[in-house]
Amino acid sequence: MILIISKSEMEDTTNQVMDWLDTFNGDYYRLNGEDFMNKADIINGQIQFESFNSEAITVIWNRRWSSRGLINFENEEYYDALGAKNSSTLLRSLRQENGILRSFLHSKLNSKVWTTRPEKTSANKIKNLEIAKSCNLSVPEYIITSNKYKLSQFAKKHERIICKPISETPFFSSSIENDIVETLILYTKSFTANQIEEEIEDTFFKSLFQQQIIKEFEIRVFYLNDTCYSMAIFSQNDKQTQVDFRNYNDAKPNRTVPFILPKEVEENVKKFCRKAEYNIGSLDLIKSTDGKYYFLEINPVGQFGMVSYPCNYNLEKKLAKYLIDENKKVK
Amino acid sequence: MNKSNYIRLFANCIPVKGAKNVIVCDIQRSTYFEIDMVLHDILVAHSNKTIEEIIEFYGKEYEDEILNQLDQLQKEELVHLTTENHLFPKLDLTWETPSVITNMIIEYGDYFQEKETEIVNDLIKLGVQYLELRFYVDVSNETLQNILQSIQKTKIVGIYLVLQNFPYEDIDKFLIENQRVMSILLSNATDAEDERYKDYNKISVVKHKIVNNKNCGIICQNSFQVNLDLFTESQQFNSCLNKKLSIIENGDIKNCPSIPEALGNIKETTLTEIFDSKEEDVNKYWNITKDQIEVCKDCEFRYICTDCRAFRESDNIYSKPLKCNYNPYNGKWEDNLRGSK
Numbered sequence: 001m002i003l004i005i006s007k008s009e010m011e012d013t014t015n016q017v018m019d020w021l022d023t024f025n026g027d028y029y030r031l032n033g034e035d036f037m038n039k040a041d042i043i044n045g046q047i048q049f050e051s052f053n054s055e056a057i058t059v060i061w062n063r064r065w066s067s068r069g070l071i072n073f074e075n076e077e078y079y080d081a082l083g084a085k086n087s088s089t090l091l092r093s094l095r096q097e098n099g100i101l102r103s104f105l106h107s108k109l110n111s112k113v114w115t116t117r118p119e120k121t122s123a124n125k126i127k128n129l130e131i132a133k134s135c136n137l138s139v140p141e142y143i144i145t146s147n148k149y150k151l152s153q154f155a156k157k158h159e160r161i162i163c164k165p166i167s168e169t170p171f172f173s174s175s176i177e178n179d180i181v182e183t184l185i186l187y188t189k190s191f192t193a194n195q196i197e198e199e200i201e202d203t204f205f206k207s208l209f210q211q212q213i214i215k216e217f218e219i220r221v222f223y224l225n226d227t228c229y230s231m232a233i234f235s236q237n238d239k240q241t242q243v244d245f246r247n248y249n250d251a252k253p254n255r256t257v258p259f260i261l262p263k264e265v266e267e268n269v270k271k272f273c274r275k276a277e278y279n280i281g282s283l284d285l286i287k288s289t290d291g292k293y294y295f296l297e298i299n300p301v302g303q304f305g306m307v308s309y310p311c312n313y314n315l316e317k318k319l320a321k322y323l324i325d326e327n328k329k330v331k
Numbered sequence: 332m333n334k335s336n337y338i339r340l341f342a343n344c345i346p347v348k349g350a351k352n353v354i355v356c357d358i359q360r361s362t363y364f365e366i367d368m369v370l371h372d373i374l375v376a377h378s379n380k381t382i383e384e385i386i387e388f389y390g391k392e393y394e395d396e397i398l399n400q401l402d403q404l405q406k407e408e409l410v411h412l413t414t415e416n417h418l419f420p421k422l423d424l425t426w427e428t429p430s431v432i433t434n435m436i437i438e439y440g441d442y443f444q445e446k447e448t449e450i451v452n453d454l455i456k457l458g459v460q461y462l463e464l465r466f467y468v469d470v471s472n473e474t475l476q477n478i479l480q481s482i483q484k485t486k487i488v489g490i491y492l493v494l495q496n497f498p499y500e501d502i503d504k505f506l507i508e509n510q511r512v513m514s515i516l517l518s519n520a521t522d523a524e525d526e527r528y529k530d531y532n533k534i535s536v537v538k539h540k541i542v543n544n545k546n547c548g549i550i551c552q553n554s555f556q557v558n559l560d561l562f563t564e565s566q567q568f569n570s571c572l573n574k575k576l577s578i579i580e581n582g583d584i585k586n587c588p589s590i591p592e593a594l595g596n597i598k599e600t601t602l603t604e605i606f607d608s609k610e611e612d613v614n615k616y617w618n619i620t621k622d623q624i625e626v627c628k629d630c631e632f633r634y635i636c637t638d639c640r641a642f643r644e645s646d647n648i649y650s651k652p653l654k655c656n657y658n659p660y661n662g663k664w665e666d667n668l669r670g671s672k
Contacts, residue, residue, distance in 0.1 A: 015486075019429040019458060019486060022429065023458070255343070255359065255408060256359065257419060258342055258421075259420075260417070260419075309559070310359065310559075311342075311423075312422055312423050312424070312559060314425075
């Protein structure tokens with residue numbers, strides 16, 4: 001049986017892959033993180049979940065976990081009962097409880113085939129940059145520092161530098177009015193050496209800075225089972241999307257078209273995925289104006305709807321087929 | 332403009348040639364542009380040449396004109412320059428769906444209550460994704476709520492309602508609780524209703540009464556849709572009838588409500604039974620593409636307009652849709668719709 005680990009809301013991609021699994025008469029079960037936390041019981045080492053028996057599972061599409069946070073922050077009773085200081089302790093404690101339960105689920109399923117192994121779901125960007133280098137992929141020069149002087153030296157060496165989160169991009173939300181919630185995203189930001197001189201404090205929270213690569217276009221690669229499906233994103237003509245294409249221009253979206261990686265680059269990308277142990281993933285690359293292809297990062301539980309649809313690759317069907325084939329292999 | 336580069340249309344800007352005119356369908360940004368025949372040849376027939384080689388082919392005296400036109404296209408973001416022509420493939424125009432039936436129209440009738448469970452189960456089996464639910468009579472909120480409730484467990488992602496009355500006091504609440512309702516058409520609307528719903532982009536009102544399915548099949552520029560789904564589906568299949576099924580008010584099951592021939596009646600059979608036993612009748616029109624239809628096959632709009640087989644110019648199954656007044660041979664829209672011949 002194929003196990004899909006996903007979440008209950010805002011997951012069209014999971015639904016679309018399931019539609020194809022139905023067409024292929026696939027034997028699958030969808031487990032949303034919410035349901036594991038709220039409905040499943042663990043009794044004497046066995047996970048009781050409807051008809052769920054971990055023995056029957058062969059392959060796992062590790063997609064998402066939960067749509068909901070562990071604390072409903074709207075509920076002010078938490079604060080009243082504990083005081084604001086303790087709410088972070090509560091959150092940490094709930095996180096730990098949740099973490100143990102999840103890791104028990106993972107250990108139960110440890111021997112199965114995973115699209116993304118549990119310990120690989122959040123990428124280590126720094127490690128990955130080093131692995132990419134060892135696979136002959138070009139990577140932008142970078143520095144991780146909390147020191148203005150060192151950063152200044154680095155910035156002077158390069159025309160412009162960018163700053164981005166070392167782990168995943170956080171999404172902040174703030175309620176403006178009752179029902180309207182504004183989302184704040186930490187986009188990648190670009191600086192000149194002068195700006196660093198003028199705008200930055202002497203010390204700051206340790207951050208990742210990279211040489212800014214001037215791009216001809218960006219490339220998003222969805223890697224699935226040793227095949228690369230690539231898309232070129234022409235984000236450089238639009239000021240709004242120049243540094244970070246996720247800062248979408250909805251009125252005039254960036255051109256996104258199918259792309260074929262040059263043979264050598266493609267081989268290196270595949271080498272990287274094998275070496276870093278990813279069976280699937282979304283990789284970000286840049287084709288620079290000086291003709292080089294730079295590796296930026298990989299998202300191991302990769303978004304692929306945004307590549308699949310514009311390029312008409314039908315990756316939802318391809319992933320469903322992959323899961324069906326893996327399921328047969330193990331059986 | 333660097334003349335040693337190749338010039339390429341973005342893969343989602345696709346030229347379509349008609350008898351007289353050529354358009355570029357921008358299926359990413361949902362619009363189209365007319366371009367002249369020479370420019371079409373430059374972009375299509377000479378796509379393997381660099382700009383330099385193109386100029387050489389047409390003659391130095393046309394250099395300025397060619398560069399001007401290409402510059403214009405680049406400003407419109409329809410083309411890009413590249414030295415690596417071979418790394419930018421054409422868009423694959425295959426259309427695929429996991430559904431047996433993608434769209435369904437159900438006209439509410441006397442048959443419905445008794446058959447509801449059976450119909451909903453078949454909606455799931457057939458993988459229906461979009462449902463148009465039509466009421467030609469007033470509906471109570473209880474009836475409507477029950478139907479929407481039972482549809483919840485299907486794969487339907489979008490519901491289109493045609494109503495004679497809107498039986499809810501709180502519209503906002505209704506729309507929030509029924510997220511799959513994409514759009515509502517309220518027929519027979521009063522001025523007060525018109526005023527009440529004018530700020531809702533999901534609700535449109537018409538003042539006349541929609542009482543049957545004879546209004547369909549009109550083809551005009553406003554009904555063009557430039558998108559990947561329609562463009563690809565119409566390469567291989569009929570752009571109106573492929574993978575569509577309907578149950579009309581009296582229970583007759585048809586490919587399209589406006590087509591005379593019924594495949595059976597829901598009181599005597601089920602949707603899946605019809606599909607399994609009469610597949611060839613069900614999909615009689617599905618594979619008729621615009622490239623096979625008279626006149627349409629010479630029309631530049633053939634992959635962005637929806638076909639109609641219910642109302643057509645003659646008994647010939649490949650004849651032109653009756654309610655289209657465009658002439659691709661002179662590129663003109665005639666003022667009045669032609670009557671039936």
